[in-house]
Amino acid sequence: MKLVKKQNTDTSPLHAAVLGATIDRRTFLKRSGITAGGITAAGTLSMSMMKKAAATEQASAEAGHAARIRSICTHCSVGCGIYAEVENGVWTGQEPAFDHPFNRGAHCAKGASVREHGHGERRLKYPTKLVNGKWTRVTWDEALNEIGDQMLAIREQSGPDSVYWLGSAKYNNEQAYLFRKFAALWGTNNVDHQARICHSTTVAGVANTWGYGAMTNSYNDIHNSKAILIIGGNPAEAHPVSLQHIFRATERNNAPLIVIDPRFTRTAAHADQFIRLRPGTDVPVVWGMLWHIFENGWEDKEFIKQRVYGMDEVRAEVAKWTPDEVERVSGVPEEAIKRAAQTMAENRPGTFIWCMGGTQHTIGNNNTRAYCIFQLALGNMGVTGGGTNIFRGHDNVQGATDFGVLSHTLPGYYGLSEGAWKHWAAVWGVDYDWLAGRFDKEEHPGDFFGEEGATDTVVMPMNENGIPVSRWIDGVLEEKTHIAQRDNLRAMVFWGHAPNSQTRGAEMKEAMEKLDLMVIIDPYPTASAVMQDRSDGVYLLPAATQFETYGSVTASNRSLQWRDKVIDPLFESLPDHTIMYRLASKLGFADELCKNVQVNNDEPVIEDITREFNKGMWTIGYTGQSPERLKEHQQNWHTFDYTSLEAKGGPANGDYYGMPWPCWGTAEMKSNERNVASVETRGFKQGLRSD
Numbered sequence: 215m216k217l218v219k220k221q222n223t224d225t226s227p228l229h230a231a232v233l234g235a236t237i238d239r240r241t242f243l244k245r246s247g248i249t250a251g252g253i254t255a256a257g258t259l260s261m262s263m264m265k266k267a268a269a270t271e272q273a274s275a276e277a278g279h280a281a282r283i284r285s286i287c288t289h290c291s292v293g294c295g296i297y298a299e300v301e302n303g304v305w306t307g308q309e310p311a312f313d314h315p316f317n318r319g320a321h322c323a324k325g326a327s328v329r330e331h332g333h334g335e336r337r338l339k340y341p342t343k344l345v346n347g348k349w350t351r352v353t354w355d356e357a358l359n360e361i362g363d364q365m366l367a368i369r370e371q372s373g374p375d376s377v378y379w380l381g382s383a384k385y386n387n388e389q390a391y392l393f394r395k396f397a398a399l400w401g402t403n404n405v406d407h408q409a410r411i412c413h414s415t416t417v418a419g420v421a422n423t424w425g426y427g428a429m430t431n432s433y434n435d436i437h438n439s440k441a442i443l444i445i446g447g448n449p450a451e452a453h454p455v456s457l458q459h460i461f462r463a464t465e466r467n468n469a470p471l472i473v474i475d476p477r478f479t480r481t482a483a484h485a486d487q488f489i490r491l492r493p494g495t496d497v498p499v500v501w502g503m504l505w506h507i508f509e510n511g512w513e514d515k516e517f518i519k520q521r522v523y524g525m526d527e528v529r530a531e532v533a534k535w536t537p538d539e540v541e542r543v544s545g546v547p548e549e550a551i552k553r554a555a556q557t558m559a560e561n562r563p564g565t566f567i568w569c570m571g572g573t574q575h576t577i578g579n580n581n582t583r584a585y586c587i588f589q590l591a592l593g594n595m596g597v598t599g600g601g602t603n604i605f606r607g608h609d610n611v612q613g614a615t616d617f618g619v620l621s622h623t624l625p626g627y628y629g630l631s632e633g634a635w636k637h638w639a640a641v642w643g644v645d646y647d648w649l650a651g652r653f654d655k656e657e658h659p660g661d662f663f664g665e666e667g668a669t670d671t672v673v674m675p676m677n678e679n680g681i682p683v684s685r686w687i688d689g690v691l692e693e694k695t696h697i698a699q700r701d702n703l704r705a706m707v708f709w710g711h712a713p714n715s716q717t718r719g720a721e722m723k724e725a726m727e728k729l730d731l732m733v734i735i736d737p738y739p740t741a742s743a744v745m746q747d748r749s750d751g752v753y754l755l756p757a758a759t760q761f762e763t764y765g766s767v768t769a770s771n772r773s774l775q776w777r778d779k780v781i782d783p784l785f786e787s788l789p790d791h792t793i794m795y796r797l798a799s800k801l802g803f804a805d806e807l808c809k810n811v812q813v814n815n816d817e818p819v820i821e822d823i824t825r826e827f828n829k830g831m832w833t834i835g836y837t838g839q840s841p842e843r844l845k846e847h848q849q850n851w852h853t854f855d856y857t858s859l860e861a862k863g864g865p866a867n868g869d870y871y872g873m874p875w876p877c878w879g880t881a882e883m884k885s886n887e888r889n890v891a892s893v894e895t896r897g898f899k900q901g902l903r904s905d
């Protein structure tokens with residue numbers, strides 16, 4: 215017996231679109247009242263329903279009214295395609311891309327607003343610094359010279375670890391890679407970005423289950439799900455266009471939707487079953503569902519026998535989580551837990567989705583491990599429609615993580631061992647001994663492990679984790695002897711990273727005021743510029759947005775997408791990679807930073823950076839996505855299947871959209887057969903098992 219069955223009685227435009235009824239775009243928009251649950255649902259229109267719009271766009275372009283440029287929304291990890299319309303260098307219009315394989319013409323309110331980046335009302339216009347409490351205009355040369363002089367003095371007095379490089383999930387892949395390399399050439403692992411706060415517990419929990427931490431399937435693959443469980447996620451607001459994929463499963467497959475959350479969210483409003491749990495009791499709830507699954511023999515015994523290690527230990531642990539105990543701890547009654555478990559067991563394959571509600575806990579790793587185990591018990595892994603699907607936040611938080619803008623690893627999760635450094639030194643074309651010499655080598659006695667009277671020694675900072683972004687405050691405020699580096703942090707660079715998502719506001723303000731130097735590099739002032747009461751020692755430098763440069767970006771489903779430049783950088787803003795090059799020039803390592811990269815007018819050529827990381831990212835397979843292949847995918851969005859993401863015809867025939875990693879091969883090769891073969895050999899075709 216199926217526990218959840220719904221009748222399709224909805225006659226709304228969204229419903230018609232989901233079911234494939236023919237409707238023109240104008241009628242659709244008129245009848246839909248634009249939005250449904252926050253998304254413009256036009257994305258579900260089939261290609262045959264878009265001819266009129268496509269013809270209009272074509273005619274407009276041919277008439278020379280506006281250039282149409284292909285870009286990707288910067289507001290979340292879904293990676294929706296955008297057509298930007300530009301006239302005489304001014305960004306005048308914007309359309310969601312009707313032929314894009316992820317969003318098929320859908321946009322949410324956030325995506326619809328990206329053109330505002332090109333208006334510049336709140337943008338930083340030129341470099342400034344605080345002088346006697348007043349923001350004072352300076353030139354780029356003055357700013358970078360003064361900042362560079364102060365950093366070099368700090369390096370001389372306190373060592374390279376006293377400067378912290380806080381990077382960004384808003385960089386494109388090339389900038390993220392260049393930034394991690396920049397920190398390495400400066401000689402520190404004090405580098406991090408937003409992923410430390412959001413999904414680092416996912417990366418750890420999923421990596422020690424599957425090997426690497428990322429979404430196993432794609433948003434589009436949810437079309438194949440027979441059941442959907444969302445815990446600690448609210449995609450209706452955070453990832454609105456993902457709902458069109460979820461709705462496709464609920465409408466076409468009658469897939470039941472279960473939402474587990476302490477709050478009744480907009481996503482919960484769409485659910486067949488909503489479970490309200492006490493915050494932080496995810497593991498008891500998941501163990502509670504597993505209790506019913508094991509009790510009733512609903513687990514996939516053959517799958518467990520063939521593919522799962524240690525499930526007997528899990529079973530013994532789960533046995534302790536009787537319905538009474540689960541209700542005592544989580545507040546969820548037995549009936550609700552059993553119903554959810556039975557729904558997932560009887561509607562396979564099911565997908566298991568989570569977001570920050572599952573990760574941002576002191577027990578976040580436990581939560582993410584438990585989610586994975588649940589899917590293993592039901593045999594929902596390695597199958598289309600199944601998987602652990604982690605919706606990441608920023609547009610390129612997946613890419614910035616993959617490229618190691620983190621205090622504990624190098625690009626490609628290579629770690630910080632001597633072998634890892636030698637690998638990247640070879641890719642960068644720099645001498646390993648020179649690179650090692652950039653790091654502090656002094657031994658630092660201290661009791662930083664908190665043992666009274668004990669003294670510990672840092673041997674090689676190059677091979678030690680740096681300070682994570684969540685603890686930079688301690689790097690400033692703690693006693694020097696309590697931190698594992700020569701001196702306290704004395705300079706902070708907030709580069710595309712606002713402090714809003716960090717806790718300990720009062721201590722953060724104190725730390726900001728104690729620093730010798732604060733540098734904020736961002737298109738907007740951010741809270742960093744105003745939350746401290748300093749009168750000097752702060753620089754605000756205007757960075758360009760991703761619409762004023764170009765390069766690749768990795769969506770949450772591991773697909774790489776190419777963005778074209780929409781407009782030139784506004785005002786005096788500069789692309790991040792240009793600022794990196796100019797600052798590296800001042801600091802004395804620009805040649806090493808761009809040894810394999812051509813530089814034009816201080817701007818490193820993006821494609822050369824892509825080719826360089828193609829040479830080194832063998833661990834997770836960022837080696838086959840050459841700039842040429844990425845651009846080919848970008849120019850042929852319409853050839854990729856909406857569900858499988860496989861190109862059907864066209865020049866990319868047989869490729870999966872964006873060549874989701876792992877995509878092994880070399881940057882030069884454009885052999886679909888070789889790429890697909892290597893992926894299939896490892897059982898990773900689209901992250902899916904063929905059966």
Ligand code: SF4
Binds near residue numbers: 290317321322324
């Ligand atoms: Fe942009 Fe995400 Fe909205 Fe798509 S769902 S338009 S990527 S914010």
